């Protein structure tokens with residue numbers, strides 16, 4: 135998979151891209167990740183990339199010229215093996231603007247992005263992009279959540295990290311990604327996990343996990359995942375498992391039974 139990141143702060147990606155999982159996947163050729171400085175496409179002696187918003191208001195906006203020129207250059211570069219004239223453009227190589235108001239990133243969206251051959255992520259700064267950038271590039275918009283960061287760089291890192299671990303071969307054990315939170319058919323969060331020692335500060339590992347009965351263990355884990363999902367979806371004001379306004383994939387009918395079982399199997403105190 136090839137990923138291009140367009141930013142005014144390329145140095146922010148140095149440690150991130152060289153780190154363990156991504157660094158190894160890049161070295162082995164599974165991932166081709168390139169960072170391009172938007173300022174290289176700015177004109178004039180000062181290489182200006184931002185200006186005040188028409189109509190007034192605080193802060194500065196990214197001017198359309200440098201962002202669009204940079205993105206068009208990167209799109210035209212194409213995949214490494216393909217000649218430039220055969221480079222995937224349009225839908226095959228969509229430009230993605232990181233914006234707080236874009237489509238929300240979920241594991242489902244991450245899975246969809248991981249199936250693409252190529253991603254082009256554009257990091258905003260200041261008060262964001264001139265609206266014409268989106269139209270000129272036919273770009274998608276992606277948000278990593280309902281909060282505001284100072285720039286798109288951290289958002290791009292979140293997207294790259296989440297997407298790349300799903301690219302076949304990047305994780306040592308692909309089964310582990312299939313068992314992660316939000317990755318199962320019900321999009322449940324993972325229940326409690328334990329490793330050694332068997333007892334820690336008076337808390338023992340639930341007996342079922344030491345039973346060696348794989349059927350029982352799988353059933354217990356599934357029940358715990360349902361309980362954990364209900365608890366999370368209940369929100370901070372209601373951790374009792376009562377239905378909340380949030381969407382939950384857990385059938386409400388089974389909740390009391392499952393909650394009771396979860397209490398039974400919560401690590402018991404060791405006398």
Ligand code: SAM
Pocket residue numbers: 231232233234235256257258259260261262263276277278279280281282283284285286287289
């Ligand atoms: N004025 C913008 C608004 O109210 O929507 C916020 C601009 S923000 C300070 C600067 C840049 O950070 C954005 O252009 C975007 O690239 C990035 N950014 C901030 N929050 C983000 C989020 N939740 N998801 C993705 N990118 C984000």
